[in-house]
Amino acid sequence: MDKILVHGGRRLSGSVRISGSKNSALPILAATLLTAEPCVIHCVPDLSDIHYMLQILSHLGAQVERASGTVTVQADKIKTVAPYEIVRKMRASVCVLGPLLGRHREAKVSLPGGCVIGDRPIDLHLRGFRALNAACRVEAGDVKVFADELRGSTMNLEGKQGPTVLGTDNIMMAATLAEGVTVIEGAAAEPEVVDLANFLIKMGAKIEGAGTRRISIEGVKQLHGTEHSVIPDRIEAGTFLVAAALAGTEVTLRRVNPDHLFSISNALKEAGFILEIQRDQITLRSNGGVRPLELITEPYPGFPTDMQAQMCALLNRANGVSRVTETVFPQRFMHISELKRMGASIELEGATAIIHGATELSGAPVMASDLRASAALVLAGLVAEGVTEVNRVYHIDRGYESIDEKLAGLGAHIERVKEPRPR
Numbered sequence: 001m002d003k004i005l006v007h008g009g010r011r012l013s014g015s016v017r018i019s020g021s022k023n024s025a026l027p028i029l030a031a032t033l034l035t036a037e038p039c040v041i042h043c044v045p046d047l048s049d050i051h052y053m054l055q056i057l058s059h060l061g062a063q064v065e066r067a068s069g070t071v072t073v074q075a076d077k078i079k080t081v082a083p084y085e086i087v088r089k090m091r092a093s094v095c096v097l098g099p100l101l102g103r104h105r106e107a108k109v110s111l112p113g114g115c116v117i118g119d120r121p122i123d124l125h126l127r128g129f130r131a132l133n134a135a136c137r138v139e140a141g142d143v144k145v146f147a148d149e150l151r152g153s154t155m156n157l158e159g160k161q162g163p164t165v166l167g168t169d170n171i172m173m174a175a176t177l178a179e180g181v182t183v184i185e186g187a188a189a190e191p192e193v194v195d196l197a198n199f200l201i202k203m204g205a206k207i208e209g210a211g212t213r214r215i216s217i218e219g220v221k222q223l224h225g226t227e228h229s230v231i232p233d234r235i236e237a238g239t240f241l242v243a244a245a246l247a248g249t250e251v252t253l254r255r256v257n258p259d260h261l262f263s264i265s266n267a268l269k270e271a272g273f274i275l276e277i278q279r280d281q282i283t284l285r286s287n288g289g290v291r292p293l294e295l296i297t298e299p300y301p302g303f304p305t306d307m308q309a310q311m312c313a314l315l316n317r318a319n320g321v322s323r324v325t326e327t328v329f330p331q332r333f334m335h336i337s338e339l340k341r342m343g344a345s346i347e348l349e350g351a352t353a354i355i356h357g358a359t360e361l362s363g364a365p366v367m368a369s370d371l372r373a374s375a376a377l378v379l380a381g382l383v384a385e386g387v388t389e390v391n392r393v394y395h396i397d398r399g400y401e402s403i404d405e406k407l408a409g410l411g412a413h414i415e416r417v418k419e420p421r422p423r
């Protein structure tokens with residue numbers, strides 16, 4: 001298993017190009033199953049989660065070609081069953097259910113297992129499929145959805161923890177080929193949902209309201225192939241902004257959508273940083289110390305849960321006490337114990353991390369537990385005294401394209417140690 005060694009203390013400067021969004025590309029790739037015609041997708045990041053999705057599409061019978069950041073998928077003849085060996089590696093594989101149900105009126109996908117960031121139920125996805133007149137069964141580890149006739153209806157997909165991103169995606173995809181009109185109330189409004197809706201509209205779907213909490217979809221008889229560029233990854237961008245805030249003098253992010261980064265930019269401004277925002281780039285400069293923050297994660301346009309761990313790493317440097325409350329995945333705090341091993345002073349009170357700032361961190365061997373937690377440990381390593389050894393780097397490779405090379409390009413002293421796989 002590879003590990004990343006971060007030698008702390010280097011200042012970061014220069015510019016970095018942000019990759020296409022993982023969480024947009026995954027459902028967009030799944031949506032190519034809705035048509036027999038070829039779809040060409042640009043700005044697809046080179047990540048292990050994307051490779052898993054391409055493997056699922058190939059397993060289902062699609063022809064997949066990849067040339068650097070462009071993926072072409074033609075799903076003319078497809079199967080509707082995705083077994084455990086194929087889907088177990090990635091939870092987002094559930095988003096093939098919607099397109100398969102839409103196109104073939106049936107799908108059987110093995111349920112992905114547990115996840116360290118908390119319970120990841122799919123009850124809201126099933127609620128939506130049932131509202132479309134599909135039957136849903138969970139048996140022998142698989143979820144099976146099928147319908148003689150898929151009929152549009154009005155539904156509310158809001159759960160106890162708020163809206164669901166992949167649930168909204170799944171229902172929107174299935175509804176494009178249902179009879180009549182579907183209205184999703186309590187829909188997720190994340191930019192990735194809007195990107196998927198824009199892709200579906202280019203395929204011939206009739207969708208209104210994406211980006212609001214009410215999306216309406218008028219079913220059509222069939223969809224056609226198209227070409228699309230995935231939006232920039234706002235979480236990768238946010239992670240580099242925090243890297244710049246922790247260790248940078250002046251760092252510019254290229255190919256970003258500043259609108260999608262509004263809550264993250266605001267938090268960083270409130271913490272005392274200077275942000276210069278242009279059409280598709282952002283420059284962050286330090287302005288002395290870091291001010292403590294009160295942060296609450298919320299669905300978009302609120303502060304994203306996918307940036308919570310990275311902000312915890314930053315707030316160790318604040319002059320005072322910060323409180324970070326997680327409302328989307330209330331158990332998503334695995335990074336806290338690892339940050340404490342590096343010298344951080346943090347207490348957990350329920351779903352709130354209380355971070356006592358201005359601590360000096362020291363490098364240590366740490367264990368990455370999920371994607372964003374791993375990123376937070378790499379960021380903490382940039383300012384820790386000595387060497388931080390981040391193990392289980394495969395978590396980072398799920399969602400950050402060449403994070404080590406990109407940080408090295410900004411001046412970080414960071415290296416990847418390849419370890420041979422055990423026989």
Ligand code: EPU
Nearest residue numbers: 023092120121122123124125159161163164165166328371
């Ligand atoms: N939820 C339910 N029932 C459901 C679905 C969700 O109760 O049927 C709950 C979840 O347990 C959670 C909340 O609703 O408390 C929100 O979950 P959501 O369904 O929105 O999460 P997701 O769609 O599975 C996507 C991203 C996550 C990101 C969340 C929240 C992808 C592939 N994943 O997951 O990204 O944290 O939305 O914004 O788009 C990451 O990239 O590191 C990551 C985990």
